[in-house]
Amino acid sequence: MTAKSDACYDAARGELTRVGLRVTLPRLRILSLFDEEVEGMLSAEDVHRMLLLRGDRMSLSSVYAVLKRLDAAQLISSHFEEGRKVFEPAGRTPGGHIVCSCCGRDIALRDERVDAMLKRIARTHGFELTEYVVALHGVCLECAEKTATRAFAKPAAKGRTTIAA
Numbered sequence: 246m247t248a249k250s251d252a253c254y255d256a257a258r259g260e261l262t263r264v265g266l267r268v269t270l271p272r273l274r275i276l277s278l279f280d281e282e283v284e285g286m287l288s289a290e291d292v293h294r295m296l297l298l299r300g301d302r303m304s305l306s307s308v309y310a311v312l313k314r315l316d317a318a319q320l321i322s323s324h325f326e327e328g329r330k331v332f333e334p335a336g337r338t339p340g341g342h343i344v345c346s347c348c349g350r351d352i353a354l355r356d357e358r359v360d361a362m363l364k365r366i367a368r369t370h371g372f373e374l375t376e377y378v379v380a381l382h383g384v385c386l387e388c389a390e391k392t393a394t395r396a397f398a399k400p401a402a403k404g405r406t407t408i409a410a
């Protein structure tokens with residue numbers, strides 16, 4: 246194993262811990278694959294093949310199970326392309342994101358003012374901005390409310406409904 250993939254395992258380990266998933270070797274392998282090598286979209290079969298090429302033996306059904314978990318935790322994202330499910334690294338969708346450090350919820354942020362500002366900053370460094378990824382980390386309302394509820398040990402109000410975002 247190279248030093249590079251060791252470092253990537255660290256990143257993957259941190260990501261799993263951040264979203265509260267148990268750190269397992271299959272999860273580390275697949276997540277680090279997305280961190281390291283993925284440019285476009287990958288199907289489960291592609292991931293399976295790439296793992297085999299790296300010498301990581303895993304059954305296709307395990308690959309499916311891990312992808313499903315990582316997708317649910319928003320560590321990778323998925324969509325349907327020509328009738329099959331494909332996956333890509335979650336953080337690499339161009340543009341801005343607001344990420345809850347508590348539950349990992351990731352909301353796309355498109356703001357022309359941000360675009361303009363980053364273009365300007367890039368230009369002052371002699372760059373023409375082609376794409377960017379910006380992540381703002383914070384705590385979403387739902388998580389903030391949960392924390393506040395815990396902190397003040399308020400009894401849950403009866404008949405109150407939670408509005409799903």
Ligand SMILES: [Zn+2]
Nearest residue numbers: 345348385388
């Ligand atoms: Zn949250």
